[in-house]
Amino acid sequence: SSELTQDPAVSVALGQTVRITCQGDSLRSYYASWYQQKPGQAPVLVIYGKNNRPSGIPDRFSGSSSGNTASLTITGAQAEDEADYYCNSRDSSGTNRVFGGGTKLTVL
Amino acid sequence: QVTLRESGPALVKPTQTLTLTCTFSGFSLSTSGMCVSWIRQPPGKALEWLARIDWDDDKYYSTSLKTRLTISKDTSKNQVVLTMTNMDPVDTATYYCARMEYGPSSSWFDPWGQGTLVTVSS
Numbered sequence: 271s272s273e274l275t276q277d278p279a280v281s282v283a284l285g286q287t288v289r290i291t292c293q294g295d296s297l298r299s300y301y302a303s304w305y306q307q308k309p310g311q312a313p314v315l316v317i318y319g320k321n322n323r324p325s326g327i328p329d330r331f332s333g334s335s336s337g338n339t340a341s342l343t344i345t346g347a348q349a350e351d352e353a354d355y356y357c358n359s360r361d362s363s364g365t366n367r368v369f370g371g372g373t374k375l376t377v378l
Numbered sequence: 379q380v381t382l383r384e385s386g387p388a389l390v391k392p393t394q395t396l397t398l399t400c401t402f403s404g405f406s407l408s409t410s411g412m413c414v415s416w417i418r419q420p421p422g423k424a425l426e427w428l429a430r431i432d433w434d435d436d437k438y439y440s441t442s443l444k445t446r447l448t449i450s451k452d453t454s455k456n457q458v459v460l461t462m463t464n465m466d467p468v469d470t471a472t473y474y475c476a477r478m479e480y481g482p483s484s485s486w487f488d489p490w491g492q493g494t495l496v497t498v499s500s
Contacts, residue, residue, distance in 0.1 A: 303486035312474060312493050313425065318486035356425050358487065365438050367415065369425040
């Protein structure tokens, strides 16, 4: 079982705001990173650190953290945001890494 | 521009050893702070972190697969090699390599290779 827990599926109406969450004890002291994966493609980093976006990632993507929960927020979701989203952080050993089970985002 | 590319057999038989190579460009694994990880994804399932090698040759492995994995690097060739012994059909997956970077209380994988699908079947 994963040390990071994500809701399996979330939906959002086009243009609305959606929050995807990731829970785990390691998140109390270590930030999550977030990855978007579209069918047949490799994952792409969308958020890292406290709230940083790599070059080319739209500013509608943002990250936050509180207690044992990290969140990825998409403000004004677009059709092209429909994808699987994975969080990642370190595990209880502190040296290894672990992924959440992923959240399938549907844009209605 | 940083790029990574995985290569290896598309098909392996049960009990065989899998050897995958990650060939990268745009950075050097001899540079302090640089790391490369391997990650896999069975068809229709979630990502699973497998292993990591650091610039100083420190190595880390998934607890559940530790006894079967070996990661190594050839800095002169800009390559990282992952071997997995005793392959089983449940190991059928797309295998990715990715550069791993660090920041304050954080780390992340960017970019990723395109992935290589490995099927385990007799």
